[in-house]
Amino acid sequence: MGTIVTIDLYGDPSVANELDPALQLAVESLHDADDVFSTWKPESPLSQLRRGEIELATAPPEVREVLEACGAARELSRGWFDPWSLAGGVDPTGYVKGWAAQRALHLLLGAPVFGAVVNAAGDIATFGFPAENSSFQVGITNPSDRQELTAIVSLNGCIATSGTYERGPHLFDPHSGEFASRLASASVTGPDLGLADALATALAVAGTDFLTVIEEVTEFEAFAVTDDGERQWTSGFPLLALATVRDQGPRPPTRG
Amino acid sequence: MKRSKYVFVGTALGVAGVLSFHTAPASLTFASSPTNGTPTGGGSAPTTTSGSPTGSPTTAPVTPSTTIPSGSRTATGPSVNYNFGVLSVTVKATGKKVTSVTIGTLNDGGNYRSQSIDSMAIPILEREAMAAQSANIQSVSGASYTSAGFAQSLQSALQQLGI
Numbered sequence: 001m002g003t004i005v006t007i008d009l010y011g012d013p014s015v016a017n018e019l020d021p022a023l024q025l026a027v028e029s030l031h032d033a034d035d036v037f038s039t040w041k042p043e044s045p046l047s048q049l050r051r052g053e054i055e056l057a058t059a060p061p062e063v064r065e066v067l068e069a070c071g072a073a074r075e076l077s078r079g080w081f082d083p084w085s086l087a088g089g090v091d092p093t094g095y096v097k098g099w100a101a102q103r104a105l106h107l108l109l110g111a112p113v114f115g116a117v118v119n120a121a122g123d124i125a126t127f128g129f130p131a132e133n134s135s136f137q138v139g140i141t142n143p144s145d146r147q148e149l150t151a152i153v154s155l156n157g158c159i160a161t162s163g164t165y166e167r168g169p170h171l172f173d174p175h176s177g178e179f180a181s182r183l184a185s186a187s188v189t190g191p192d193l194g195l196a197d198a199l200a201t202a203l204a205v206a207g208t209d210f211l212t213v214i215e216e217v218t219e220f221e222a223f224a225v226t227d228d229g230e231r232q233w234t235s236g237f238p239l240l241a242l243a244t245v246r247d248q249g250p251r252p253p254t255r256g
Numbered sequence: 257m258k259r260s261k262y263v264f265v266g267t268a269l270g271v272a273g274v275l276s277f278h279t280a281p282a283s284l285t286f287a288s289s290p291t292n293g294t295p296t297g298g299g300s301a302p303t304t305t306s307g308s309p310t311g312s313p314t315t316a317p318v319t320p321s322t323t324i325p326s327g328s329r330t331a332t333g334p335s336v337n338y339n340f341g342v343l344s345v346t347v348k349a350t351g352k353k354v355t356s357v358t359i360g361t362l363n364d365g366g367n368y369r370s371q372s373i374d375s376m377a378i379p380i381l382e383r384e385a386m387a388a389q390s391a392n393i394q395s396v397s398g399a400s401y402t403s404a405g406f407a408q409s410l411q412s413a414l415q416q417l418g419i
Contacts, residue, residue, distance in 0.1 A: 004410070008394065008395070117394060117395050119395050119396075119397075122396070122397050122398040122399060123397065124395050124397050126395075130394050136394050136395070137393045137394060138393060138394065138395045138396065138397055139393045139395075139396040139397070140396070140397050140398065141396060141397065141398030141399070143398075143399070146398065149393075149396070152393055159397045160397070161397040161398050161399050162399055163398075163399035185398075185399065187397060
């Protein structure tokens with residue numbers, strides 16, 4: 001995946017020495033995900049599958065699991081997220097980063113802590129809480145000034161953010177067959193980071209119209225920043241605060 | 257009840273062999289993190305430090321006292337190929353606190369795309385710094401792209417510093 005993952009654990013200091021086993025499992029699972037799903041490693045099972053050297057039936061079970069989930073995400077996103085649309089074979093990378101972080105988080109459930117955050121380069125999975133009577137509060141980067149935030153959310157579960165402001169045009173529009181992005185930034189919250197990641201990609205490519213699609217997806221909510229800096233979000237988005245912007249005030253939320 | 261935040265930084269990258277992770281939970285707090293000792297002790301209210309009556313100063317909680325020197329240190333990872341040339345990553349730390357992550361050397365052969373190099377991975381760490389500096393947020397979500405080369409050099413620099 002070629003990315004940086006940080007793991008934060010929240011617990012009583014007295015258990016600090018008991019965290020290693022769970023941490024190790026979580027970290028190993030991230031490397032395993034990279035070994036299996038890397039499109040850069042020619043020997044990875046996914047690369048072999050893309051070249052047609054192995055069949056899905058003989059691929060590791062997690063490949064089948066991920067591709068099945070990608071199929072469901074494609075359907076849910078009405079084709080806006082489609083790992084099968086690019087030339088060169090299926091590329092589930094847009095789902096795998098979130099999925100891998102989510103899997104690592106599950107392994108941390110065994111640690112004697114009351115909260116954990118796995119942040120895979122901006123895609124975040126959490127469980128528990130950072131302190132008594134509080135929930136995780138997570139900032140969303142301002143796409144036009146990444147030193148700043150555009151909003152803060154009260155997070156119960158996961159959040160994924162997609163956009164082209166870091167990496168340049170890399171989002172593929174399966175409907176037009178061209179690289180495209182209709183939003184500066186697209187964030188999706190929900191109980192599963194893999195699906196949140198896929199839906200955030202779909203939202204970035206499809207544009208604000210897609211907010212109404214996410215309104216219909218149970219337990220998932222979305223927040224969008226347009227190229228003009230307009231911010232729109234679904235009715236249940238766990239928005240805690242909007243950062244002030246110089247040019248214009250916040251727009252009212254969209255309603256499904 | 258005293259609460260602590262343990263931060264573990266690793267890189268999951270596409271280069272085999274560099275991936276020996278530290279099993280000890282390394283504490284990574286940035287220089288200007290909140291000074292109440294337990295960054296999360298007060299939840300969303302930074303003034304509520306009642307949860308940490310022991311008043312242990314600034315740094316974090318876990319610091320397994322090994323041979324980590326307490327002074328300011330710098331390490332630079334190896335020069336590695338990235339998409340547009342060759343780079344190395346420099347990490348500065350005080351004790352086990354990372355204070356900055358910068359590009360140490362960069363040879364891009366004049367490729368204009370390299371101007372966006374710092375828009376690759378450094379922002380991720382900046383975001384972590386931002387989260388650490390704020391008593392109100394624990395993490396930051398954003399789009400990102402990290403080259404494997406950056407992550408590789410960073411990992412090596414962190415290892416040199418014992419972080």
